[in-house]
Amino acid sequence: MKWNRWRGGVHPAGRKEESSAQPIRRLPLPELLFIPLQQHVGEMAMPVVGVGQRVLKGQLLAAGQGNISAPLHAPTSGLVRALGEYPAPHPSGLPLPTLVLEVDGDDRWVDLEVAADPFALAPEDVCRRVGEAGIVGLGGATFPSAVKLELSLRRGIDTLVINGGECEPYLTSDDLLMRERAAEVITGARLIRHAVQARQVLLGVEDNKPEALAALRLAALGTEVEVQSVPSRYPMGSDKQLVKWLTGREIPAGGRAADAGVLVHNVATAYSVARALVHGQPLVSRIVTLAGGAMAHPGNWEVPFGTLISRLIEGAGGYLQTPARLVMGGPMMGMQLPRADVPVVKGCSGVLALSAAEVAERAPEPCVRCANCVRGCPQGLMPLEMAAYIRNGDFKGAQALGLKDCIGCGACSYICPSNIPLTHYFNYARNELATMARQQRKLDATRRLAEQREARFAREQARLAARRAAAMAQTEKSQ
Numbered sequence: 001m002k003w004n005r006w007r008g009g010v011h012p013a014g015r016k017e018e019s020s021a022q023p024i025r026r027l028p029l030p031e032l033l034f035i036p037l038q039q040h041v042g043e044m045a046m047p048v049v050g051v052g053q054r055v056l057k058g059q060l061l062a063a064g065q066g067n068i069s070a071p072l073h074a075p076t077s078g079l080v081r082a083l084g085e086y087p088a089p090h091p092s093g094l095p096l097p098t099l100v101l102e103v104d105g106d107d108r109w110v111d112l113e114v115a116a117d118p119f120a121l122a123p124e125d126v127c128r129r130v131g132e133a134g135i136v137g138l139g140g141a142t143f144p145s146a147v148k149l150e151l152s153l154r155r156g157i158d159t160l161v162i163n164g165g166e167c168e169p170y171l172t173s174d175d176l177l178m179r180e181r182a183a184e185v186i187t188g189a190r191l192i193r194h195a196v197q198a199r200q201v202l203l204g205v206e207d208n209k210p211e212a213l214a215a216l217r218l219a220a221l222g223t224e225v226e227v228q229s230v231p232s233r234y235p236m237g238s239d240k241q242l243v244k245w246l247t248g249r250e251i252p253a254g255g256r257a258a259d260a261g262v263l264v265h266n267v268a269t270a271y272s273v274a275r276a277l278v279h280g281q282p283l284v285s286r287i288v289t290l291a292g293g294a295m296a297h298p299g300n301w302e303v304p305f306g307t308l309i310s311r312l313i314e315g316a317g318g319y320l321q322t323p324a325r326l327v328m329g330g331p332m333m334g335m336q337l338p339r340a341d342v343p344v345v346k347g348c349s350g351v352l353a354l355s356a357a358e359v360a361e362r363a364p365e366p367c368v369r370c371a372n373c374v375r376g377c378p379q380g381l382m383p384l385e386m387a388a389y390i391r392n393g394d395f396k397g398a399q400a401l402g403l404k405d406c407i408g409c410g411a412c413s414y415i416c417p418s419n420i421p422l423t424h425y426f427n428y429a430r431n432e433l434a435t436m437a438r439q440q441r442k443l444d445a446t447r448r449l450a451e452q453r454e455a456r457f458a459r460e461q462a463r464l465a466a467r468r469a470a471a472m473a474q475t476e477k478s479q
Contacts, residue, residue, distance in 0.1 A: 007377075007378065007380055008375065008376050008377045008378035008379070008380065008411065009233040009234055009235065009236070009241070009376065009378050009411060010233075010234050010376050010411045010414050010415050011233060011234065012169050012234055012331075012332070012414060013169060014169055014208060014232070015169045015170050015291070016169070016170065016171070016172050016175070016208075018291065018298040018299075019170065019171075019172045019289050019290065019291040019298040019299055019300060020172040020175055020176060020300075021299075022299045022300070023176070023180060023300075024176050024177070024180055024287055024300050024301070024302055025299060025300070025301050025302070026301065026302050027301055027303070027307075027312065027315040027316065028315070029076055029103050029105060029107065029304065030103060030307055030308065030311045031102070031103055032081070032100060032101065032102055032103065033075055033076070033078075033100070033101040033103060033304060033305070033306030033307060033343070034086050034098050034099075034100055034306050034308065034343040035061065035072060035075070035098060035099045035100075035101060035305060035306040035343065036086070036088060036096045036097070036098045036306075036343060036345060037062050037072065037096065037097045037098065037099065038088075038096050038097070039070070039072065039136070039142065039305070039345040039346040039347065040069065040070040040136045040142045040143070040144055040346060040347075041068065041136075041141070041142055041143045041144065042064075042066065042067075042068030042069040042070070042143075042144060043064070043065040043066040043068060043069040044065065044069070044097065045061075045062035045063060045064055045065065045069060045070065045071055045072050046062055046063050046064075046065050047061065047062045047083060047099060048060055048061065048062060048063050049061050049062075049080050049099075050080065051080055051081070051082060051083055052079070052080065053079070053080045054077075054078070054079050054080075054104075055074045055077065055078065055079075055080060055101070055110075056074065056077045056108050056109060056110035057074055057075065057076045057077050057107055057108060057109045057110060057284065058073050058074060058109050058110045058112060058281060058282050058284060059073060059074045059110045060072075060073055061073060061074055061080075061099055062099070064131070064134075064144070067147070068143075068144055068147055069144060070131070070134050070135070070136050070144045070146075071131075071132065071134045071282075072099075072134055072305075073133075073134055073282040073283070073284050074101065074110075074284065075101070075284040075285060075304035075305045075306055075307075076101070076103055076104075076107045076284075076304055077103075077104050077106050077107060077108040077109075078101045078102050078103045078104045079101070079102040079104065080099060080100070080101060080102075081100045081101065081102040082099075082100040083097070083098070083099055083100070084097070084098065084100070085097060085098065086098035086100075086343070087339065087341070087342050088342065089309070089328055089335075089337060089342040089343060089344075089345055089348065090335060090337075090342075091335050091336050091337070091338065093338045093339060093342075098343075099306075101306060109281075112279065112280030112281060113280050114278075114279060114280040115129075115277060115278075115280075118191060118277035118278055119190070119191070119194055121194075121277075123153055123194060123195050123196065123197055124150075124153070126149070126191060126194060126195035126277065127146050127149040127150045127153065127195050128146070129276060129277055130145050130146045130149060130195070130273055130276060130277075131144065131145075131146030131147075132282070133272070133273075133275075133276035133281070133282040133283055134282050134283045134346075135269060135272045135273060135276060135282075135283050136269075136283070136346050136347075137265070137266060137269055138266050138268035138269045138272065138286060138346065138347070138349070139163060139237070139266035139268070139269070139349070140329060140333070140347055140349060141347075142346055142347040145265065145269055145273070148263065148265070149192065149195045149196055149263075151258065152196040152198075152258060152263040153195065153196045153197065155258055156197075157196055157198060157258055157261050157262060157263045158198060158199040158200070158261050159198055159199065159200050159201075159202065159247055159261060159262045159263070160189070160192055160193050160196065160198040160200070160201045160202070160262075160263050160265070161201075161202050161203075161204065161239075161242060161243055161246055161247070161257070161262055161263070161264045161265075162185075162189045162192075162201065162202070162203040162204070162225075162264075162265055162266075162267055162270050163204065163237060163239070163242055163264055163265065163266050163267065164178055164203055164204060164205035164206070164209070164212065164216070164267045165204060165205070165206050165230065165236045165237030165238075165242055166206065166209070166237055167206060167232065167233070167234045167235055167236045167237040167238075168234070168237065168329070168330025168331070168332055168333065168334075168350075169234075169330060169331055169332070170289065170291040170292065170330060170331060170350065170352055171289045171291070171329075171330050171349055171350045172289050172291075172300060173268070173286075173287040173288060173289045173300050173349050173350060174266070174267050174268055174287075174349075175209050175211075175212050176287060176300045177267060177268055177271060177287050178205065178209070178212035178215060178216055178267055179211050179212050179215050180215075181271055182212070182215035182216045182218070182219040183219045184271050184274040184275065184278075185203075185216065185219070185267050185270050185271050185274070186203075186216065186219045186220050186223060186225050187274040187278060188269070188270030188271050188272070188273040188274035188275075188277075189201050189203060189225050189265075189270045190223060190224065190225060191270075191273050191274060191277050192263075192265055192270060192273055193224065193225075196263055198263065200224070200226065201224055201225045201226065202226050202228060202246045202247070203216060203220070203225055203226065203227045203228065203267070204228050204229075204230045204236075204242050204245065204246050205227065205228070205229060205230065206229075206230055206231070206232040206236055206237075207229045207230065207231060207232050208232035213227065213229055228246060230242065230245050230246070231245075234332065234409070234411060235332070235378055235407065235409040235411065238378065238407050238409060239251070239257050239264045240257075240378075240379070240407060241378055242264065243257055243260060243262050243264065247260070247262060249261070249262060253402070253404070253405050254404050254405065268286065268287065268349075283346065284304060284305060285302055285303055285304045285305060286302070286303065286305070286344075286346065286348070286349075287300050287301070287302055287303075287349075288300065288301055288302075288303045288312070288344060288348055288349065288350060288351065289349065289350035289351070290312070290313065290316050290350070290351055290353075291350065291351075291352055291353075292323065292327075292352040292353040292354045292355065292358065293320070293321075293353075293354060293355030293357060293358045294319050294320055294321050294322065294323035294324070294353035294354060294355045295313070295316075295317075295319065295320065295323075295352075295353045296316070296317035296318050296319060296320045297316050297317035299316065301316060303344045304344075305343070305344060305345060305346060306343045306344065307343065307344045308340075308341050308342065308343055308344075309326075309328075309337070309340045309341070309342055309343070309344060309348075309351055310340035310341045312344065312351070313340060313351070313353070319353060321355060323353035323354055323355065324354055324355055324356040324358070324359045325352075325354045325359050326339075326340060326351070326352070326353055326354075327351070327352040327354060328348055328350070328351055328352075329347075329348070329349060329350060329352075330349075330350065330352070331352060331354070332409060332410040332411075332414065333408060333409060333410055334350075334352065337351075362419055363419070364418060364419050364420045364421060365418040365419060365420075366418060367384055367387075367418055367420060368417065368418055369384070370417060371384070372415045372416060372417065373411075373412035373415060373416055373422060375415075376411045376412055376414070376415040377411060377412055378407070378409065378411060379402070379405050379406060379407060381401065381402045381405060381406060382401055382402075383412040383422045383426075384422075385401055386398040386401050386402070386403055386406075386425070386426065386429075387420065387422050387425045387426075389401065390425045390426070390428065390429045391425070395429045395432050395433050395436070396433075398426075398429050399429075399433060403426060403429060403430065403433075406426050406430075408423060408426065408427065409423075410423045
């Protein structure tokens, strides 16, 4: 059928072979874990343990705050050594409030609450347990999963899509997870379906992952989960592209998958749901890909949150050479890290140590109007025109051309022969528009306060005038 075709996309070199050749491994526990309190979209988690307190693996360290937040749990047993500021895994390198856990080496679990039959739980109870387990979107968005489940249950979505695309070059953590733990991925998908009462479950995996496809199809036999192969074209792992391919539905401009009756979750998120509901285990670790030309031993490791990236790389064999660039995530949408002594967090799917040859930076050149960026844009936008508006400071002009629909995939920058950093332009413009919107809201609030003050002043003047008039009338009457 032709309805599931989508335009655009690019074919960057996969560079996945080296990191996917070995099974998932584990390193010895580090001496210290640095656990940031902000590892998710929304309000920062609030500590519920104190310095000097001993904790067990899986014990609640920090509770979620507000409507959109997620709790944090101890990745292993040990002693809470400190609560202070520590550099975040972010290009800014700015500090975040962080719990420091001194590891005792026992790795002893807290008593876990396990449901006799998780499929017998009410959908609302499944959503609650997912929230209590601290599960967030592990594809990179880190949005609290329970919030998405609850909203989808209320809205009545009919289709659940499990995203096994992993289209970014180098990254293979999802691929290895699907190969080695397919049964739990399928169980997690079925539990999410139960939580939102979806009619169908579609699990999409790129066709460059034949072992994962085979393992998942075997695990899905006799279940309601339909495993489908999708083309290995970047950015197939984006929600909008995967939903369009699997269902034929288009997510509206400026909208979300739920607007098309679809809920999308990553395979690693589904796996974490299975661990939480079947075994009672909160989210305390994840699979992380180490790759890149400067990495001595590329591969995938299961890593407790709070492990320093420098410690992880050292334990995996270190560098072959000094990396020209260190990236958290993939090369297309990942973040450049200014330092390696920052912790692994829930949104860290991989760490790339790129060599100078892989980076191969060159200066941008003038646009040659080739329209490669237009042909490559999976959203059907006109990147060259939007960038022209942005260079001239006309951010609203770029917005009128569809800036809000840009998914930031980097396909336009990748395919540009003039090496123009188009995606950077768009990210800059979005930040400027957000700043302008905040300023406008502040001005609107100030204007409302001024108008309310004037209204109060007018009412007071009217009241005083009425009192004076009444007093004068009373005086005249008494005379």
